[in-house]
Amino acid sequence: MFVSDNLKFEIQTKISFVVCLFLALLLLSPMLQAVEKLKLGQPATAKEIKGWDIDIRPDGKGLPVGRGNAIDGEDMFIQKCASCHGEFAEGAGRYPVLAGGLDSLDTHDPVKTVGSYWPYATTAFDYIRRAMPFGHAQSLSDDEVYAMTAYILYSNDLIEENFELNQNTLALVEMPNRNGFIKDDRPDVPMGEPCMKNCLSKKPVVIGKARQINVTPDEEVSSADASSSAVDAGRGEAVFAQCAACHSIDEGDNKFGPSLHALVGKKAGGVANFSNYSVAMRASNLVWSKDNLREFLSSPQQFMPGTSMPFGGVKDQAELNDLLEYLEISTTGN
Numbered sequence: 001m002f003v004s005d006n007l008k009f010e011i012q013t014k015i016s017f018v019v020c021l022f023l024a025l026l027l028l029s030p031m032l033q034a035v036e037k038l039k040l041g042q043p044a045t046a047k048e049i050k051g052w053d054i055d056i057r058p059d060g061k062g063l064p065v066g067r068g069n070a071i072d073g074e075d076m077f078i079q080k081c082a083s084c085h086g087e088f089a090e091g092a093g094r095y096p097v098l099a100g101g102l103d104s105l106d107t108h109d110p111v112k113t114v115g116s117y118w119p120y121a122t123t124a125f126d127y128i129r130r131a132m133p134f135g136h137a138q139s140l141s142d143d144e145v146y147a148m149t150a151y152i153l154y155s156n157d158l159i160e161e162n163f164e165l166n167q168n169t170l171a172l173v174e175m176p177n178r179n180g181f182i183k184d185d186r187p188d189v190p191m192g193e194p195c196m197k198n199c200l201s202k203k204p205v206v207i208g209k210a211r212q213i214n215v216t217p218d219e220e221v222s223s224a225d226a227s228s229s230a231v232d233a234g235r236g237e238a239v240f241a242q243c244a245a246c247h248s249i250d251e252g253d254n255k256f257g258p259s260l261h262a263l264v265g266k267k268a269g270g271v272a273n274f275s276n277y278s279v280a281m282r283a284s285n286l287v288w289s290k291d292n293l294r295e296f297l298s299s300p301q302q303f304m305p306g307t308s309m310p311f312g313g314v315k316d317q318a319e320l321n322d323l324l325e326y327l328e329i330s331t332t333g334n
């Protein structure tokens with residue numbers, strides 16, 4: 001009686017172990033395939049884009065429909081903003097001063113406020129809607145943001161207390177420092193309209209300056225120093241992220257896949273304490289070289305039918321070369 005119960009239990013445990021393993025693989029392989037094709041996620045919907053697309057331009061483009069004046073805004077400013085910015089926007093403690101400072105910009109002690117420094121009134125709306133009150137960003141309604149903006153502009157003597165700010169009037173408010181900014185004429189700054197598409201006339205050249213001046217850690221220098229900078233072990237390490245769920249490069253550290261320590265020159269299926277090799281791997285009689293690793297890793301099942309490595313392969317040749325470089329260098333057993 002006791003014995004058979006025990007046996008039953010053992011069988012049950014075995015069965016549930018196999019089921020778990022099966023489920024884990026079932027979950028793992030589509031996940032890996034998805035990662036591999038980089039088709040993660042889904043296209044953003046128009047509504048989602050609208051939620052993010054809240055920037056406002058100097059000419060008022062992007063302003064939402066709404067309204068508010070300084071009288072509307074006073075109570076709320078005192079409630080929600082004054083603890084940091086002062087009741088009259090004069091600043092409290094070390095928090096930013098939002099009003100005053102006019103005519104101070106070219107002194108030794110410039111006071112840069114929304115009123116004295118900012119070139120466009122619309123930026124105040126954009127900034128407040130995006131970021132204030134500090135700690136409760138994006139909690140204000142559009143009307144409230146208009147009213148807060150109005151209160152700050154009013155505190156700077158730029159508008160009357162009953163002047164209504166809305167999507168049409170805000171951009172009309174002229175800021176004192178509107179023309180206080182000069183073009184950046186340093187020689188390395190492109191002049192004219194900024195380029196917005198197809199801006200590169202030729203492929204950028206990677207100069208590897210950090211390596212020349214020897215600030216890159218030693219082991220990487222040896223790999224990439226070879227002026228054939230086309231192959232890059234550093235990038236290979238990033239490619240290895242796809243493998244790291246199952247493989248470690250540390251000696252004796254087997255995960256779902258065997259440790260890849262000292263890989264090149266080692267017999268395939270030869271990690272002594274790894275018990276999950278497929279028959280195909282154990283019987284392959286291969287010694288890993290960069291060449292056969294290239295073939296195996298580009299399409300494991302095709303190169304070695306029957307391998308139990310649940311991985312579709314690295315299809316991008318450049319990525320594969322970088323990966324092989326990384327594997328050769330980082331897994332050499334010394």
Ligand code: HEC
Pocket residue numbers: 077080081082083084085095096097098112113114124127128132133134135148149
């Ligand atoms: C808890 C403190 C706090 C509260 C409350 C707060 N702010 Fe601020 N505010 C800050 C800090 C800190 C900054 C600077 C943030 C930075 O530079 O990243 C700032 C910056 C600003 C600026 C830009 C100032 C500049 O010259 O760069 C504006 C405008 C502003 N806040 C408006 C408001 C308004 C309107 C409210 C109320 C709805 C509000 N803040 C509530 C702390 C606060």
Ligand code: HEC
Pocket residue numbers: 028032239240242243244245246247256257258259260263267268269270271276277278279280281282297306307308309310311314
């Ligand atoms: C989902 C887990 C998984 C992923 C991801 C994976 N492997 Fe494997 N790998 C295995 C398993 C399991 C084996 C054993 C295969 C066999 O015995 O047929 C294996 C075997 C290998 C072997 C043979 C090792 C030996 O001891 O002979 C190499 C080399 C290898 N993998 C490299 C990689 C590289 C490089 C990547 C990433 C590009 C990768 N693997 C991705 C699970 C994985």
